[in-house]
Amino acid sequence: MSSGQPSDSSEPEEARLTRDSDELFREDESEEEEEEEEEDVRSRPSSPESRRENSRAKASSRPESAADGGAPSPGFRTSSARESLFSWLRNRSVRRGPLVDPARDNFRTMTRLYSSMSPATDSVNLSTQTHGAVFNLEYSPDGSVLTVACEQTEVLLFDPVSSRHIKTLVEAHEDCVNNIRFLDNRLFATCSDDTTIALWDLRKLNSKVCSLHGHASWVKNIEYDTHTRLLVTSGFDGNVITWDTNRFTEDGCPHKKFFHTRYLMRMRLTPDCSKMLISTSSGYLLILHDLDLTQSLEVGSYRILRARRAPLSTEGSSTGSRTSGSRHGNDSKAHPHREGLSPRNSLEVLTPEIPGERDRGNCITSLQLHPKGWATLLRCSSNMDDQEWTCVYEFQEGAPPRLPVSPRCSLRLTHYIEEANVGRGYIKELCFSPDGRLICSPYGYGVRLLAFDERCGELEECVPERTALLREVRSIYSHSDVVLTSKFSPTHCQLASGCLSGRVALYQPHF
Structure with missing residues (x-):
């Protein structure tokens, strides 16, 4: 028969709960200690004195155990567990070792x-049905x-x-508005x-x-060079034009064909x-290396370089270091296909390999870049327009060059996925998340969130051989028509998409 008093072998409820919390956090705590110890070993020379000092510090930081002074009382266990919990929280928020990435937990x-x-x-109120299809979405840099x-x-x-x-810019242009680009938090450009x-x-x-005014056909794309403050536009007339926004007036600003x-x-x-x-649209991808927008590329050299193109290889190759800067400066040995050309604005013409399209042509409809400049993201369709893919190509940095007669390519296909191929003839604009770990891809009447691996890891940590x-993280269907564009907020955990019938949907976490 049980009595109303707890037995000697049972522990207080408070101690048990705190013990469970301590066990829950112990694994994370040990990971951080290992990372910090590893950094200490690498950053300081190992000597007998330093090893003895570390041993004494570790011994003094341990709570008194049964071997040191007998079995502790339940009240002591509770206090010790609480201190461990508070210590864990303090380490999480204040004392981080050099190897502990402060953004690691944020990524998780x-x-x-x-x-x-x-x-x-x-988001049901974000309807633009009277204004036609949504071709592009753009957040201001501050997300406001x-x-x-x-x-x-x-x-x-x-x-x-x-x-x-907030506002409708009535008759912003005389035809379709194709793209929007913010130059800063207040100034933005539109093209049509x-x-x-x-x-x-x-x-x-x-x-x-x-x-x-300067293009002779539809203007489809706007970019901005923050270093030179040059606006860069491209259109279906085949021209890339630079505009000097340092000297704009009400009548325009100086421009030249680049x-x-x-x-x-x-x-x-x-x-x-x-x-x-x-x-x-013919399946070629052109890369201008060591870009200098103040100079114009000699068009006469394009015919020679085009004859020396090489298809991308999906075979495993050693990938070198990735940097956000220029790859090899002006080293002609690292770029054999640049011999005889200007060290700036060197042109490389590639034919990206598309899964299932080895014998047929393809059209590159959408082009995006990784936020850290590690890779390019393409949306491609077959020349028969019966298949569509999203492909990721990593920039190969520091890989050994091939023979000069067959120059190595700067890109390597690392990841791909086949798309729904709904809404033929329309361009679907995909995007990277601000940290570069996720891809949002228009998928039929919704969007798909895609990752490089099952942990949503960094691209540099999960490049396959x-x-x-x-990997599909989540699919969301919220439109009644084909989704044409998507965009992550740069500051909030938010995503926007726009469809052919003119509705904008906002997505946010739901618990």
């Missing part, structure tokens, strides 16, 4: 948050404004946090099928700052502006 948290993404209730490029000549601005409509680019100021949206190629689709600058990538499939 953000992965869980993104995995729980669901359509926000307030979401801009929407619409098919029917207008640009809409929303507060992404409250889902409140009316062949013009417009500059806008968030502080004065009643009129344009100025209109830029580069020309046929079948131009998209143009991007790497985050450090050391490279320019250009995709084409052979081409691997992207």
